[in-house]
Amino acid sequence: MRWLAILVALVAVLSSIGAQPKGELHLFVPCGMIVPFQRLKTEFERQTGIKLRITYDNGVMLVRRIREKGERPDILVAPGELEIQQLVREGFIDPKSITTFGTFKLILVVPARNRAGIQSLNDLLKPSVRRIVIADPKLNSVGYYAQQALVNLGLWDKLKGKIVTHWHAQEAVNYVCMGRVDAGIYYATCPFDSAPEKVMSPNYRIVAEFPEGSYPPVKVQAGMLKTSKNKAAAQRFLKFLVEPKTQKLLAELGIPNFRAKAGSIRTNLKGK
Secondary structure, three states: OHHHHHHHHHHHHHHHHHOOOOOEEEEEEEHHHHHHHHHHHHHHHHHHOOEEEEEEEOHHHHHHHHHOOOOOOOEEEEOOHHHHHHHHHOOOEOHHHOEEEEOOOEEEEEEOOOOOOOOOHHHHHOOOOOOEEEEOOOOOHHHHHHHHHHHHOOOHHHHOOOEEEEOOHHHHHHHHHOOOOOEEEEEOOOOOOOOHHHOOHHHEEEEEEOOOOOOOOOOEEEEEEOOOOOHHHHHHHHHHHOOHHHHHHHHHOOOOOOOOOOOOOOOOHHHO
């Protein structure tokens, strides 16, 4: 009987090993998260043996590649809810798979020379400030949250004549770096910490952070496409994103852990 018990236990162990997800996962990841996901790739592959193939691109382009070009990664990573919810509504992403694994803060950025003399959010009202760039709020989460922050601070109606938008969030960043605008509103992490090689870093200054509660909590999310050919491995990766060690690593790499605050302004993206 003792040997039988040992045999049963051994079979159970071997079965569990054989049941571990294997193979390869294809991820679509915004280019502002290159550095964190290079580290995550190394850690995840070391822990699980599952290979990650990562395609980096602008968030809007990643959505278009799924919607219009028929590309089918296993997982989409998004810098907010807008991109994910678009693809949920269109039937591409399994809503039950959506995993929030981080957050971003909004900041006000100016060209290095700062000829308009901007030192605070209220300085945006100065006559010397003529152009403020944000990513298109209908296409980009960062633009959506920027618009919400200005609305909730009572600044949107006063500034909307100065606002210019760009469909490509990275190009909006470069507008500031090249001095084509007086200010821009972006995430604190993307791309200023995660991908500094993507911007001319000596050519911008961060002058202010938007107050907590002035915009809905930003949810950095990942979701599995319904067409994923390796759902077990995809689910394992989504679980990996919120494990304590991964969360600690992400915080060190500039993606703070998400903590919903009581009384925070709620997003209405699902109804858009």
